[in-house]
Amino acid sequence: MSIGQYSFEEYLSVVKSFHGYTAPGLAAGGFMVDLALSRMPGGVLFDAVSETRNCLPDAIQLLTPCTVGNGWLKIINLGRFALSLYDKHSGKGVRVFVDAQKIRAWPEVEAWLFKLKTKQEQDGQLLLEQIRQAGPELYGIETVLVQPQFLGKRRRGGIGCCNMCGEPYPIDDGAICRACAGETPYVVFGEANRSTVAWSRQ
Amino acid sequence: MSIGQYSFEEYLSVVKSFHGYTAPGLAAGGFMVDLALSRMPGGVLFDAVSETRNCLPDAIQLLTPCTVGNGWLKIINLGRFALSLYDKHSGKGVRVFVDAQKIRAWPEVEAWLFKLKTKQEQDGQLLLEQIRQAGPELYGIETVLVQPQFLGKRRRGGIGCCNMCGEPYPIDDGAICRACAGETPYVVFGEANRSTVAWSRQ
Numbered sequence: 264m265s266i267g268q269y270s271f272e273e274y275l276s277v278v279k280s281f282h283g284y285t286a287p288g289l290a291a292g293g294f295m296v297d298l299a300l301s302r303m304p305g306g307v308l309f310d311a312v313s314e315t316r317n318c319l320p321d322a323i324q325l326l327t328p329c330t331v332g333n334g335w336l337k338i339i340n341l342g343r344f345a346l347s348l349y350d351k352h353s354g355k356g357v358r359v360f361v362d363a364q365k366i367r368a369w370p371e372v373e374a375w376l377f378k379l380k381t382k383q384e385q386d387g388q389l390l391l392e393q394i395r396q397a398g399p400e401l402y403g404i405e406t407v408l409v410q411p412q413f414l415g416k417r418r419r420g421g422i423g424c425c426n427m428c429g430e431p432y433p434i435d436d437g438a439i440c441r442a443c444a445g446e447t448p449y450v451v452f453g454e455a456n457r458s459t460v461a462w463s464r465q
Numbered sequence: 466m467s468i469g470q471y472s473f474e475e476y477l478s479v480v481k482s483f484h485g486y487t488a489p490g491l492a493a494g495g496f497m498v499d500l501a502l503s504r505m506p507g508g509v510l511f512d513a514v515s516e517t518r519n520c521l522p523d524a525i526q527l528l529t530p531c532t533v534g535n536g537w538l539k540i541i542n543l544g545r546f547a548l549s550l551y552d553k554h555s556g557k558g559v560r561v562f563v564d565a566q567k568i569r570a571w572p573e574v575e576a577w578l579f580k581l582k583t584k585q586e587q588d589g590q591l592l593l594e595q596i597r598q599a600g601p602e603l604y605g606i607e608t609v610l611v612q613p614q615f616l617g618k619r620r621r622g623g624i625g626c627c628n629m630c631g632e633p634y635p636i637d638d639g640a641i642c643r644a645c646a647g648e649t650p651y652v653v654f655g656e657a658n659r660s661t662v663a664w665s666r667q
Contacts, residue, residue: 288534289534324532332519332520335485342644343630376624406654408653430562431565432543441542442544452608452610
């Protein structure tokens with residue numbers, strides 16, 4: 264059982280190094296990405312969607328050219344453990360999802376995915392072993408067409424300096440940046456190296 | 466000039482392998498993450514925030530244990546090229562941002578960040594060289610306190626099967642999953658391996 268260019272064990276070691284631990288979601292995700300890749304025609308420039316924020320984005324980032332930072336991976340949180348790869352121009356692609364019926368044959372996988380056991384009650388080794396043994400069997404594949412409004416690059420307008428914090432920001436966001444408009448998660452309780460007077464770029 | 470465990474050149478090669486190309490945003494991001502790490506006390510379990518979706522998340526994922534998939538990196542799109550690392554329990558941390566005044570001394574960096582030149586007009590090599598030469602000089606640092614509502618794990622409730630698509634989904638989302646509720650970016654135009662009758666898990 265292999266995942267991309269890796270044996271299952273090699274893949275788990277890459278996972279551990281990037282993700283911090285050998286999460287079952289990345290083991291399953293590895294097979295899912297592999298399945299999706301195997302159905303994509305060669306030479307197609309593709310983008311990816313992860314339908315969950317949990318685990319699966321990292322499998323996509325490890326096994327495809329698509330990352331969050333390069334914009335080729337989008338996370339659209341639909342709450343399903345599923346992903347799609349699709350031609351970035353035509354939108355044609357494949358979607359791989361967890362098949363709720365198929366996993367019933369693998370009790371530790373079922374218990375994990377449906378949260379029938381607490382993390383403490385789970386047998387982590389057995390879970391990884393069942394995911395490995397089942398291989399691609401747990402998943403379904405369907406062909407999809409990504410709708411046009413989700414294709415193409417986000418167009419970004421000009422960059423100016425925020426009249427409040429003085430930092431560069433997209434001027435399309437308004438007269439001040441989103442952070443100064445109240446979306447910041449921080450309280451700033453000490454400053455260093457910041458020019459004290461906000462200024463505008465003319 | 467080094468970035469984390471890497472020389473600048475080694476770092477660019479890691480960037481190329483993960484991100485696909487040696488984006489200037491990752492070169493700058495490398496110094497920014499490095500600066501933030503240098504201000505964090507040792508032994509602290511920290512989470513990260515990227516204030517932009519562009520490039521910076523990948524620098525964080527390459528140079529810290531925080532990834533999108535493990536949930537330790539959150540992207541809060543404030544439109545600023547800035548990041549924070551903070552103690553995941555207390556919320557205390559550091560924020561590193563691009564200092565709009567400091568970059569004026571580096572014309573190619575300024576032209577890139579404020580989009581004064583098109584991509585075609587940019588001198589990519591010179592840009593990378595200026596980012597390398599400037600090193601940590603382009604950035605400001607401030608101490609922050611992340612507000613309590615942004616700390617802690619997302620609590621997720623139970624998992625059931627969607628009454629429409631039959632796939633596992635968080636039952637807190639309602640009677641059907643978000644995709645079936647209309648948030649899907651796809652048209653499904655062919656099915657394979659999916660059980661034809663939707664079913665509910667009892």
